[in-house]
Amino acid sequence: DSGVTQTPKHLITATGQRVTLRCSPRSGDLSVYWYQQSLDQGLQFLIHYYNGEERAKGNILERFSAQQFPDLHSELNLSSLELGDSALYFCASSAGTSGTGAKYFGPGTRLTVT
């Protein structure tokens, strides 16, 4: 158990809909990262938040957005969903922003868009 929690575990929704994925980092960690894992793209970095502020963006679509709240939990919002958005979405956390810091991954949310 990494200490990172993600809800829900599974999500099935229809095209065009909007969903919210939630992540709670390990106790004391200020950084939250979101990754998408799909069969064709592999593991891709989406976005990084540190203590409520966006720090880096990766291959995140404009239809996707994220935020980190004062209690440090984070939410990833996916809108106008397409079939190709079906994937496993991981949240990871780390203590700070150092690249040497270990990132601890949650169990993921499996999103299926039908």
Add this chain to the structure above:
Amino acid sequence: AQSVTQPDIHITVSEGASLELRCNYSYGATPYLFWYVQSPGQGLQLLLKYFSGDTLVQGIKGFEAEFKRSQSSFNLRKPSVHWSDAAEYFCAVGGVGAGNMLTFGGGTRLMVKP
């Protein structure tokens, strides 16, 4: 841009045999290198990391990896594989200036024969 190549998509070894998983990276500065393992239906667990110092690093579950700058490689090894090691293994690179994001390889799926 940083990248990671894991040349072997699948590897099958017999239980008790030694294992080496290959990882080659491309990164313009000093890389921070990581190996993660993902069991079916699970999140990613950090096995080991390298960012400086001794080029042979020890990790959990009896794994080790060797950083070879001249070959841009960070291969993962284990002297004797157990059936429970069957999983997917991901090599990742990060570093200063990478926005604290990790770039992952495509993964190597390890199967263990009894």
